[in-house]
Amino acid sequence: MKTSKLIAVCIFSLLMGCAPKPAIRVDLDTYLQHTGQYSGKNIIITASIEDLQKRYELYKNRDVEVDGVILYYGGKSFWTWYILLDKNGKTVRCYAHQYKVEPGVDALHLVRWAQSEKGEITVQGKLGNDGIEIVYLKYKGDTVTPYYKPPDHYGPGINTFPLMR
16 A cells, blocks of 8 residues: 555656746846746746837847737748737737748637737747747637648648648
């Protein structure tokens, strides 16, 4: 009996140790005031697009989360697929860091859904020189990443037409 309890405790401990740490969302001013308190933790700094532009150097290379309405999505005049977010006349580019003509189909559907409803979509990622490098897109409870894209074809002998074009 003692051996089975010990095994259960060991397995539980291993599983809990491997679990991802929950992200802590905090605004920039609070983060800067209490930087030591957040060391070693997964921090996402929530911001408005306007504040991101005003205090760019303070946000640069940090994980940020912004929301806005989609003005454009695609790859026109930029090296990869991106969305252009707008809020109160301020814009920010949010892009897939890998070279992509289109993102995964789930991300593309989420972006089209948000744009068709003119709803605010939330983007979480790292702020770099070209804008926000997307990690996640969130809209109405759905969260997706733009990095999964299915293969162009189902496979040999099975419906060999392209999935998306």
